[in-house]
Amino acid sequence: xxxxxxxxxxxxxxxxxxxxxxxxxxxxxxxxxxxxxxxxxxxxxxxxxxxxxxxxxxxxxxxxxxxxxxxxxxxxxxxxxxxxxxxxxxxxxxxxxxxxxxxxxxxxxxxxxxxxxxxxxxxxxxxxxxxxxxxxxxxxxxxxxxxxxxxxxxxxxxxxxxxxxxxxxxxxxxxxxxxxxxxxxxxxxxxxxxxxxxxxxxxxxxxxxxxxxxxxxxxxxxxxxxxxxxxxxxxxxxxxxxxxxxxxxxxxxxxxxxxxxxxxxxxxxxxxxxxxxxxxxx
Amino acid sequence: xxxxxxxxxxxxxxxxxxxxxxxxxxxxxxxxxxxxxxxxxxxxxxxxxxxxxxxxxxxxxxxxxxxxxxxxxxxxxxxxxxxxxxxxxxxxxxxxxxxxxxxxxxxxxxxxxxxxxxxxxxxxxxxxxxxxxxxxxxxxxxxxxxxxxxxxxxxxxxxxxxxxxxxxxxxxxxxxxxxxxxxxxxxxxxxxxxxxxxxxxxxxxxxxxxxxxxxxxxxxxxxxxxxxxxxxxxxxxxxxxxxxxxxxxxxxxxxxxxxxxxxxxxxxxxxxxxxxxxxxxx
Numbered sequence: 001x002x003x004x005x006x007x008x009x010x011x012x013x014x015x016x017x018x019x020x021x022x023x024x025x026x027x028x029x030x031x032x033x034x035x036x037x038x039x040x041x042x043x044x045x046x047x048x049x050x051x052x053x054x055x056x057x058x059x060x061x062x063x064x065x066x067x068x069x070x071x072x073x074x075x076x077x078x079x080x081x082x083x084x085x086x087x088x089x090x091x092x093x094x095x096x097x098x099x100x101x102x103x104x105x106x107x108x109x110x111x112x113x114x115x116x117x118x119x120x121x122x123x124x125x126x127x128x129x130x131x132x133x134x135x136x137x138x139x140x141x142x143x144x145x146x147x148x149x150x151x152x153x154x155x156x157x158x159x160x161x162x163x164x165x166x167x168x169x170x171x172x173x174x175x176x177x178x179x180x181x182x183x184x185x186x187x188x189x190x191x192x193x194x195x196x197x198x199x200x201x202x203x204x205x206x207x208x209x210x211x212x213x214x215x216x217x218x219x220x221x222x223x224x225x226x227x228x229x230x231x232x233x234x235x236x237x238x239x240x241x242x243x244x245x246x247x248x249x250x251x252x253x254x255x256x257x258x259x260x261x262x263x264x265x266x267x268x269x270x271x272x273x274x275x276x277x278x279x280x281x282x
Numbered sequence: 283x284x285x286x287x288x289x290x291x292x293x294x295x296x297x298x299x300x301x302x303x304x305x306x307x308x309x310x311x312x313x314x315x316x317x318x319x320x321x322x323x324x325x326x327x328x329x330x331x332x333x334x335x336x337x338x339x340x341x342x343x344x345x346x347x348x349x350x351x352x353x354x355x356x357x358x359x360x361x362x363x364x365x366x367x368x369x370x371x372x373x374x375x376x377x378x379x380x381x382x383x384x385x386x387x388x389x390x391x392x393x394x395x396x397x398x399x400x401x402x403x404x405x406x407x408x409x410x411x412x413x414x415x416x417x418x419x420x421x422x423x424x425x426x427x428x429x430x431x432x433x434x435x436x437x438x439x440x441x442x443x444x445x446x447x448x449x450x451x452x453x454x455x456x457x458x459x460x461x462x463x464x465x466x467x468x469x470x471x472x473x474x475x476x477x478x479x480x481x482x483x484x485x486x487x488x489x490x491x492x493x494x495x496x497x498x499x500x501x502x503x504x505x506x507x508x509x510x511x512x513x514x515x516x517x518x519x520x521x522x523x524x525x526x527x528x529x530x531x532x533x534x535x536x537x538x539x540x541x542x543x544x545x546x547x548x549x550x551x552x553x554x555x556x557x558x559x560x561x562x563x564x
Contacts, residue, residue, distance in 0.1 A: 069543070117491075118492065119492065119493075119494065173490075176487050176490050179476065179477050179480045180487055180488065180490050180492070180495045181491070181494055183473065183477075184494045184498040186531070187469050187498055187531075188498055189534070189549075190527060190530045190531045191466060191527065192556040193530050194461065194465065194526045194527045195462060195465075196553065196555060197526060197530075198526070205461060206462065206559050207419060207448055208399055208419065208421065208448070208458050208459060208462050209399075209462040209463070210400065210401065210418075210463060211402075212401070212466045212467065212501050213463060213466045215497050215500050216466040216497070216500075216501060217556060218497050218498075218560065219494050219498060220550075220553050221554060221557045221560065222550075224547040224548075224550035227550060228543045228546040228547035229543065231538050232542075232546070235538055239535065241476065242535050243535075244476045244479060244480070245472060245531070246528060246531050246535070248479075249468070249528055252471070253521065253524050253525075253528070256513050256521060256524070257517070259514050261510045261513075262510075264506070264509075264510040265506040265510035266506075267475070268502075268504075268506035268509060269506045270475075270478075271474045271502050272506065274477075274478060274503060275503045277488045277491075278500065278503065
């Protein structure tokens with residue numbers, strides 16, 4: 001692992017760089033960002049050692065860490081640029097479209113479709129930190145389509161960072177993520193909106209917000225530049241998750257309206273099952 | 283502050299007891315709980331020193347910390363039992379009905395309507411801890427209706443516990459809490475439900491759940507025994523909050539369906555305002 005190039009130096013790209021540098025002190029990391037300010041911040045913060053518009057032909061790994069709707073064009077362009085010994089992986093939150101796009105690409109075997117389940121509600125190079133990825137899950141899709149030798153380069157990096165690998169097909173990935181990640185972001189944004197609207201009428205409402213609100217609305221701080229593309233890229237799955245959510249909310253609303261305390265209690269008791277699952281995740 | 287009696291020895295009642303004991307080591311705390319197991323746990327954990335079905339006539343403060351729908355009858359009964367020098371306060375999440383119920387009670391001035399904005403997703407005596415209330419906000423409603431001397435007893439306790447006081451009328455309290463607390467719980471429960479339903483079809487979906495899901499679904503671990511009564515007690519306000527939420531979700535869904543990336547981005551940018559407010563809360 002000698003040379004790394006990272007395109008998109010935000011939370012994820014920046015954190016990969018910081019972690020790689022700490023595990024492989026000799027590594028040389030170049031990179032670029034569509035934002036001149038982000039690029040400058042990344043240089044100042046030591047996230048990359050050199051700004052470069054495109055990867056050198058002999059780079060070991062190129063990481064694509066830009067918004068979901070830009071990854072398709074970027075992946076095609078990058079595959080054209082890199083030499084035969086380079087592995088390219090992206091860290092986007094949607095995988096089906098990308099995998100379809102490059103399915104028959106002559107350099108398909110140089111691409112690894114990856115998605116680390118790691119993030120915070122903050123974005124940009126300043127939000128990056130070396131430990132973000134430590135012991136997190138990274139999902140790899142269509143693993144068998146990537147060259148065996150090149151895959152080893154990625155594994156070397158992932159192992160050094162203590163990343164736990166999971167494997168599934170890209171459609172399954174997108175379907176699941178709509179429920180366990182994308183839906184959470186939508187629910188959080190809409191919670192923030194609903195309370196902000198109320199605040200227009202009533203001042204000081206946030207004085208009363210406790211840790212519960214902070215927890216459920218935290219993701220409403222997330223970057224629209226990152227999330228708008230995810231929502232449209234994974235549209236069908238997210239609409240299906242959202243429809244289930246709205247329909248559950250509507251049915252629950254009816255139980256409240258009917259003063260059905262027993263029904264509410266029964267339903268919430270059933271949902272409490274999530275305790276085991278959430279506590280297992282810790 | 284010599285004698286305290288606590289009815290309901292769960293998370294809030296238990297935490298009040300532990301905090302009071304640590305600040306006033308000489309204090310004698312008695313209490314009771316509808317659950318024999320909770321009562322025994324509370325004795326074993328040192329939350330109370332003595333189990334008593336009802337408060338002695340010379341107790342300084344009685345704290346009512348039972349589910350929202352039981353507080354009305356309990357408050358009336360307790361006011362009948364206590365002597366003239368006793369202050370009774372409840373810690374329920376809804377205040378309007380209670381304040382209305384005792385508005386013309388001969389012992390109205392011995393009651394203080396209180397609601398500490400403090401809690402976790404856990405419940406019962408074992409979930410209680412002495413620091414739960416430290417530097418939390420406690421809302422007092424209809425302050426002027428409580429006797430001046432008796433109020434001082436509560437202030438002595440609240441000050442010792444480093445509790446920050448806020449004052450508002452009970453209707454305003456219930457309206458605000460529906461938005462900044464009760465709605466968060468409903469959204470979280472329904473998020474949990476939606477994902478649990480999906481899990482029935484697809485195994486291992488939780489492998490992919492990151493910190494975002496854990497944060498937004500955390501409240502789905504909350505106690506149905508506590509929350510079902512809150513939802514029906516504060517029905518009108520919660521329905522109004524929930525209708526706003528569902529309508530925001532539905533409109534946002536339409537933007538996703540229409541691939542309106544710019545509209546989604548604009549809306550989320552607007553909601554990002556919540557950053558300032560949430561970060562302020564820290």
